[in-house]
Amino acid sequence: xxxxxxxxxxxxxxxxxxxxxxxxxxxxxxxxxxxxxxxxxxxxxxxxxxxxxxxxxxxxxxxxxxxxxxxxxxxxxxxxxxxxxxxxxxxxxxxxxxxxxxxxxxxxxxxxxxxxxxxxxxxxxxxxxxxxxxxxxxxxxxxxxxxxxxxxxxxxxxxxxxxxxxxxxxxxxxxxxxxxxxxxxxxxxxxxxxxxxxxxxxxxxxxxxxxxxxxxxxxxxxxxxxxxxxxxxxxxxxxxxxxxxxxxxxxxxxxxxxxxxxxxxxxxxxxxxxxxxxxxxxxxxxxxxxxxxxxxxxxxxxxxxxxxxxxxxxxxxxxxxxxxxxxxxxxxxxxxxxxxxxxxxxxxxxxxxxxxxxxxxxxxxxxxxxxxxxxxxxxxxxxxxxxxxxxxxxxxxxxxxxxxxxxxxxxxxxxxxxxxxxxxxxxxxxxxxxxxxxxxxxxxxxxxxxxxxxxxxxxxxxxxxxxxxxxxxxxxxxxxxxxxxxxxxxxxxxxxxxxxxxxxxxxxxxxxxxxxxxxxxxxxxxxxxxxxxxxxxxxxxxxxxxxxxxxxxxxxxxxxxxxxxxxxxxxxxxxxxxxxxxxxxxxxxxxxxxxxxxxxxxxxxxxxxxxxxxxxxxxxxxx
Amino acid sequence: xxxxxxxxxxxxxxxxxxxxxxxxxxxxxxxxxxxxxxxxxxxxxxxxxxxxxxxxxxxxxxxxxxxxxxxxxxxxxxxxxxxxxxxxxxxxxxxxxxxxxxxxxxxxxxxxxxxxxxxxxxxxxxxxxxxxxxxxxxxxxxxxxxxxxxxxxxxxxxxxxxxxxxxxxxxxxxxxxxxxxxxxxxxxxxxxxxxxxxxxxxxxxxxxxxxxxxxxxxxxxxxxxxxxxxxxxxxxxxxxxxxxxxxxxxxxxxxxxxxxxxxxxxxxxxxxxxxxxxxxxxxxxxxxxxxxxxxxxxxxxxxxxxxxxxxxxxxxxxxxxxxxxxxxxxxxxxxxxxxxxxxxxxxxxxxxxxxxxxxxxxxxxxxxxxxxx
Numbered sequence: 001x002x003x004x005x006x007x008x009x010x011x012x013x014x015x016x017x018x019x020x021x022x023x024x025x026x027x028x029x030x031x032x033x034x035x036x037x038x039x040x041x042x043x044x045x046x047x048x049x050x051x052x053x054x055x056x057x058x059x060x061x062x063x064x065x066x067x068x069x070x071x072x073x074x075x076x077x078x079x080x081x082x083x084x085x086x087x088x089x090x091x092x093x094x095x096x097x098x099x100x101x102x103x104x105x106x107x108x109x110x111x112x113x114x115x116x117x118x119x120x121x122x123x124x125x126x127x128x129x130x131x132x133x134x135x136x137x138x139x140x141x142x143x144x145x146x147x148x149x150x151x152x153x154x155x156x157x158x159x160x161x162x163x164x165x166x167x168x169x170x171x172x173x174x175x176x177x178x179x180x181x182x183x184x185x186x187x188x189x190x191x192x193x194x195x196x197x198x199x200x201x202x203x204x205x206x207x208x209x210x211x212x213x214x215x216x217x218x219x220x221x222x223x224x225x226x227x228x229x230x231x232x233x234x235x236x237x238x239x240x241x242x243x244x245x246x247x248x249x250x251x252x253x254x255x256x257x258x259x260x261x262x263x264x265x266x267x268x269x270x271x272x273x274x275x276x277x278x279x280x281x282x283x284x285x286x287x288x289x290x291x292x293x294x295x296x297x298x299x300x301x302x303x304x305x306x307x308x309x310x311x312x313x314x315x316x317x318x319x320x321x322x323x324x325x326x327x328x329x330x331x332x333x334x335x336x337x338x339x340x341x342x343x344x345x346x347x348x349x350x351x352x353x354x355x356x357x358x359x360x361x362x363x364x365x366x367x368x369x370x371x372x373x374x375x376x377x378x379x380x381x382x383x384x385x386x387x388x389x390x391x392x393x394x395x396x397x398x399x400x401x402x403x404x405x406x407x408x409x410x411x412x413x414x415x416x417x418x419x420x421x422x423x424x425x426x427x428x429x430x431x432x433x434x435x436x437x438x439x440x441x442x443x444x445x446x447x448x449x450x451x452x453x454x455x456x457x458x459x460x461x462x463x464x465x466x467x468x469x470x471x472x473x474x475x476x477x478x479x480x481x482x483x484x485x486x487x488x489x490x491x492x493x494x495x496x497x498x499x500x501x502x503x504x505x506x507x508x509x510x511x512x513x514x515x516x517x518x519x520x521x522x523x524x525x526x527x528x529x530x531x532x533x534x535x536x537x538x539x540x541x542x543x544x545x546x547x548x549x550x551x552x553x554x555x556x557x558x559x560x561x562x563x564x565x566x567x568x569x570x571x572x573x574x575x576x577x578x579x580x581x582x583x584x585x586x587x588x589x590x591x592x593x594x595x596x597x598x599x600x601x602x603x604x605x606x607x608x609x610x611x612x613x614x615x616x617x618x619x620x621x622x623x
Numbered sequence: 624x625x626x627x628x629x630x631x632x633x634x635x636x637x638x639x640x641x642x643x644x645x646x647x648x649x650x651x652x653x654x655x656x657x658x659x660x661x662x663x664x665x666x667x668x669x670x671x672x673x674x675x676x677x678x679x680x681x682x683x684x685x686x687x688x689x690x691x692x693x694x695x696x697x698x699x700x701x702x703x704x705x706x707x708x709x710x711x712x713x714x715x716x717x718x719x720x721x722x723x724x725x726x727x728x729x730x731x732x733x734x735x736x737x738x739x740x741x742x743x744x745x746x747x748x749x750x751x752x753x754x755x756x757x758x759x760x761x762x763x764x765x766x767x768x769x770x771x772x773x774x775x776x777x778x779x780x781x782x783x784x785x786x787x788x789x790x791x792x793x794x795x796x797x798x799x800x801x802x803x804x805x806x807x808x809x810x811x812x813x814x815x816x817x818x819x820x821x822x823x824x825x826x827x828x829x830x831x832x833x834x835x836x837x838x839x840x841x842x843x844x845x846x847x848x849x850x851x852x853x854x855x856x857x858x859x860x861x862x863x864x865x866x867x868x869x870x871x872x873x874x875x876x877x878x879x880x881x882x883x884x885x886x887x888x889x890x891x892x893x894x895x896x897x898x899x900x901x902x903x904x905x906x907x908x909x910x911x912x913x914x915x916x917x918x919x920x921x922x923x924x925x926x927x928x929x930x931x932x933x934x935x936x937x938x939x940x941x942x943x944x945x946x947x948x949x950x951x952x953x954x955x956x957x958x959x960x961x962x963x964x965x966x967x968x969x970x971x972x973x974x975x976x977x978x979x980x981x982x983x984x985x986x987x988x989x990x991x992x993x994x995x996x
Contacts, residue, residue, distance in 0.1 A: 009695060016696040518714035521675050526728030526779075527702030536727075540718045 025530040030434055030443050037450040040498050044465045045302075045453065051468070052077050052296045058289065077292040090281070090293070095300070098260045098277040101194055105259040106252050108199040113206025114248060119344065120207075121214040122240070124334040126345055134352045139204035140602045141359070142559035142576060144264030145595040146197050148583065149359030151268060152366050152592075154188035156181050164188070165362065189273040194266060198259055200355050205258075206251035213247035214240070222335075232335065253312045257305040261458030263562045268583070279460055279562075286464045286566055298461030305456040360599070367592035384589040400593045408571075409578040410597070415489070416574060417557045420496045424504045424553040425546055427497065432508020433538065437517075448509075455502035459562035466495045467567050487569040495567060496557050504553055511545025512538070551609045558602050625685055625705070625782040625815045626651045627672065632681030633693075634667055641667045642678065643839045649817060649832075654809050656818045656826040659836030660862075665819045666711075668836075669785050672817060673708050674701035685783070706783035707776035711791060713768050715760040715775075721747070722756040725775045732779070746778035749808075766797045773805075777812065786818045790825060802829055823863050827851065835859055853982065857989040860913045860982060866946060869919070869956045871912040872986065878905050882993065884983065886912060887952030888931050891978045893993050901985065902992040910992070913982035916959035921947060922973050929973035938966035949974060 021027050055063060055074040063069070063076050081091050119125050120132055138146075155164030157177050170180050187193060217240065225235040266280045278301055285294035337344060370381045382399070383390070389398035400406040431451055438444020454462060470491050474482040485491035515538060523533045539546075561576040568577045575598045582591035627649040634642035642664045649655045657665035670676040672683065674690070677698050683691035690699045707728075715724050725746055729739045747753045750770040760768055769789060776784055786805070790798045806829050809816050820826055826833050827847045835842045835850065843855045854860035860868050873886025881895040882902065891912075922929045933949040933956065940963040947958045947966055951974065958974065966972065983993035 012697070013695040016698075020696065020698070516712065516714065518710045518712055519716060522708070522710060522714040522716070522775075523727065524675065525673060525701045525706070525708050527731045528727075532731065537716060541716075 026437070029430065030438070030447070033431060033434060033447060034443070034450070037447065040494075041450055041453045044469050045457075047469055048295045048461075048465050049299060052292050052299065054292070056292060059292075077296050081293060081296050091278075091297070091300075094276045094278045094281045097191070097275065098279065098301075099304075100191065101198070101266075101277060102256045102260040104191075104195040105198040105202055106256045108195060109203040109255050110206050110248060110251055112199060113203035113251065114210050114244075116203070117207050117211035117214055118236075118240075119348070121211050122219075122335050123337050124341070125337065125348075126341070131348060131352070134356060135207055136204065136606075137356050137603075138201055139208075140555060140559075140606060141201075141356075141599055142264070142561065142595075143198060143201040143262060144268060144561055144576070144580065145363070145559075145599065146201055146359055147265045147268035148579075148588065148591060148595060149362050150193060150197050151188070152362045152588065153358075154184055154193070156184045156188055185273070189269050190275045193269045194275070197265055197269060198262065201265075202255045202258060205254045206248065209247045209251045209254075210244050213244040217243050249312050249315055253305075253308050256308050257456065257458075260301065260304060261460070261562070263460045263565070264580070279458055282458065282464070283460050283565070286460070291464070291468060294461070294464055298458060298464065301458045301461065302456050305458075309456065360596075363592045363596055367589050367596060369589060384587075384593050397587075397590070400590060400597070405570075405573070405578060406594065409573045409575050409594070412489070412572055413558060413574040413576075413598070414601075416492055416496065417554050419493055420500070420557045421550045421554040423493070424497050424500050424557075425508075425550045428501065428504025428506075428549055428553075429508040429511065429542065429546060431501065431505035432510070432512045433534075435505065435509045436512035451501050451505045453502075454499050457499075459499065459560075460566065462499050463495060463563050463566040466491065466498075470494070487571060489572055491567055492564055492572055492574075495563060496560065499563050500553050500556065503556070504549055507545065507549040507552055511542045511549065514545075515541050547609055551606065554605055555602050558598060558605075626687075627783065627815070627817075628682075628684040629668075629672070630682040630684075632668075632671060632678045632683070632691075634664075634671060634676065634678045641839050642671070645681070645839075645841060647834060647841060647844065649815060652813055652815055652831075654806075654816045654818065654829060654831045656820060656830035656833045657836060658820060658823060658826040658833050658862075661821055663836040664839040665821075665836050666787055667839075669708075669787055669817060669819050672783075673706060673785055674699060674704055675708075704783070705781055706785060707779060707781040708785040709772045709776045709787065709789045711788040713760075713772040713792075715768055715771055717760055719759075720756065721752065721758055721760070721763070721771050721774075724760065724771060725778050728775070728779050742778050743774075746774040749777070750774040765793055766801070769793060769801065773808070777808070777814075780812075780814075782815065784814050784816045786816065788819055788821070790820070791822070798825075805829060824865065827863070835862065852995045853991060854913070855991050857911060857913075857984050860984070860991075864915060866916050866957050866959065868982075869912075869914045869916065869954075871914065871954050871956070873910055873912060874907060875910040875983070876907050877903055882983070884910055884912065886910075887954050888912065888914075888974075888976075893978060893983065897979070897994050897996055899990075899992050899994060901988065901990045909986035911984045911986045913984060914956070914976055915981075916946070916957045918976045918980050919956060919958040919974050920976065921949070921958045921960055922975075923970075925973040929975035931974040933972055933974055935966045935968055935970045935972055937968060938964075940965060947972075 053073050053075070054071050055069055055076060057067075057070045059076065060066070060069065063074070080086060116135055120128060120135065125131065151164060153165050154167070156167055157163040157171070157180065163171065163180075167180050167184055170184075171177070221243070222235050222239055225239045230238065260277070261279055263279045263283050266275070266277050267283070270276060270280060278297055282294050282297045282301070285291075285297065367384055368380050368382060370379050370383060381387075385399045386401050387399035388402060397403065431447060435444055435448045435451075438447065457465070467486075470482065471484060471486040473480050473484045485494070519537055519541070520533050523537050528536065559576060560574075561580060564574065565577065565580070568574075573581075575594050579591045579594040579598070582588070582594065627647075629645055629647045632642055632645040633640070645664075645668065647668075657668055659665050667676065671678050671691075678691065678693055680693045681691065682689065682693070685704060689697070690704055691697065716727070719727070722743060725743045726739050729742060734742075743756075744753065747756055750773055752767055752770045752774065755763060755767060755771075760771065763771065769792070772789070789805075790801050793801060802825060805816075805818075809829075818825075818830065827850075830847055832844060833847055833850050834844045837858055843850060843859050845853075845855075850859065851863055854863055857870070861870070871886050871888055873884045873888075875882050875884040879895065882893045882898065884891050884893070920929065925932070931951055933951040936948040936950050936955060938948075939946045942963060943961070945960045945962065945964050945966075947960065949956050949958055949972060956974065980995050981993075982991055982995055984990060985992050
């Protein structure tokens, strides 16, 4: 022992320690990841917080300050928002609306999604291949497109433009406008309409998460209950439900935070009756340069989302690992629906026809109608698709396939989704690798937490922060790191990649966790370095996950509106934004055409990835 | 060929102290088995030697070369230690063929293609799986996968081969076959082998030395038969041997001539020469007699050698041998008799043994105080 102590040298120890850290690419990558995440996520958040305490020039008159007070610390914005005469209209009412929407949508979507998941995975429902495809489609149709379809169906004559399908039917039946208004208005606009449309959109999350959890439950667990003499409902309640509860609770936060953060649907269905939520207030404040108020609202929304996550984690507690109770083989015997089978099948068919197929069909029909709401053969036209530009229609704007704006938007959309898909997937998988390898270690937890933050920031607010932060050049110690990105494609890409990191890295983590550590260790023993291991072992084994990760990002960015709506400039316009603009200019037909093209692309990519890539959306979501 | 020395090795996982001041020397050409129940630190020891884990304290030398010096934070990477490892799960890369799996390490070392081909072919031949070279691991049976894993480990002719419970995923018959094969492999290559198992039969039949672990500490390091005949304490005695050793509690009086014990198996006198240094010079103490089942003989009628009366609790004939559990006083003794004999429950039988062949332990210190000779 003496001899060893003599060998001890502090400098050699330090040298070895530094060498070990620096020569290990894993450490370097973790370090870079943490720095980047801090810069792209934490800093903007702090910046946003600081902004809400700084007086801006435009509010000088209201506060009675002079030019010298600009940028000084002030409670003005918070006080105005939280404790002034304006609070009720500015904050409390929209907040209550947001919360009712959030709760309403969560409850309905979880119930619907879980029932569908159970029927699809565990019951002997007929036509399963058809249903399981149909059930995914809502995920591919953006919620604002559904709102558009909803309007086409129920729009009342009062709000500018032509009445919707139902209203025209009623008018043809000789019912007076006032009666129509009274009957249809509560359905067409406002709270109920928004909850229904968002439920039809967000149940897909629950469906994907819960069906993945159900798939991982060995049916022997349920059979054991049966042997003990439990009835089917008792088994469902006492065995199945507790096992999928963690997945359902994850679906709740996902749905809740998405529902309170959504903007498109609120704008379509809420605006006609002045139904405002926090997110639509945030948008209009942002648009009218009320940045400080908008950011303060965003912070409140982040707090609500964080609170929901916190409650969720308290509820799940240590049960998180349930989903992995696989058992051998995971053999699954479907449960008989017996006499209920035909009834349930019919209900499902009706649901799919009304809830999914009809909106698409309405959009297609409407896109071919010269004038909305006039259901006669002579009114059908392909003008909005291929028209050359008639000064009497749409102020002379030609049909979308002859329209330079459309071509630019299509190109932008494809470029954006592709670039984002590639970068997002690569970063997501790398971060997933760090989270998976660093499980239970400090750096793993840190990365996991950092990556999760964008999830809590409402899309509209996220776009707003990035707009304000990257509109001016970013410099560090006087060195310009990033030039001003306003109106560039780069800003669009950066925003989308970072906002989608939580999803991408979750997909990456679950993907990487499937690769046993020993496979990599075996390569370490053989002398393979970090990059060699990544290229030869990790990447080939996680190819499937890469493809589903790519698809997940592709699909969600293709239809993204809320996130990029504030950043858009005519040059960088994408398909969803173009559709949004057409709708606002009261050209729903052209808007429908754009939406249909977009939906077709999403569907095509999904089908291709499914056929060739063996990729599964559910797999990459259930992280 | 390789001599491995571990000095004062400590390993923590968080607050969990997994290896406690471990000192172990593995001689060149040894087949050293690390044996112990699960969670005792044997796999951790293996991983520390391999370089996959970094110990917090201690030193590791291979052939006199420093591989680990924890105080100076020096840890040679696994690839610099000239060793290879067979994982319990085999860890075959599912996206590579058998050939590519085995050739991987050689390719990393940038050996010439024809050399790689020759070496891989010879390794596969040695493990008798040459015909499966083009297949993927999932297309092979468990036993064949095992052979691929071993072929991958020996293809680079490592000086040290580490095996982590390699046979635990095989069925009973295959396990016996592979045991013979591994022993043969050790003999032919002369490689130093460290073998981790919780199966004492594997340890006893294959190793040249066994290191027995308990809760992160080494209990005894000895050749298999020595471990079996003279376990250094009650823990080792109980762990080694199947069926387990019989323990009989009693009291002893020690004097200059030797030791006399009093227990349910009667009064027995032992010579001073058979005592270990752990025995006190004189006085009384509580002892535990350790009697292996095969050292007990059984008859239906008493004679000079069979004086201990007992009653059969249960008899279990198994063809080549019969295990009989006999109640003697308050103790239950298992007797192993060759051939198959039928005993009725509660039948009166008589037992005997050669006192020279049994162990005696100090009940308080649990240490061996009388050798089996």
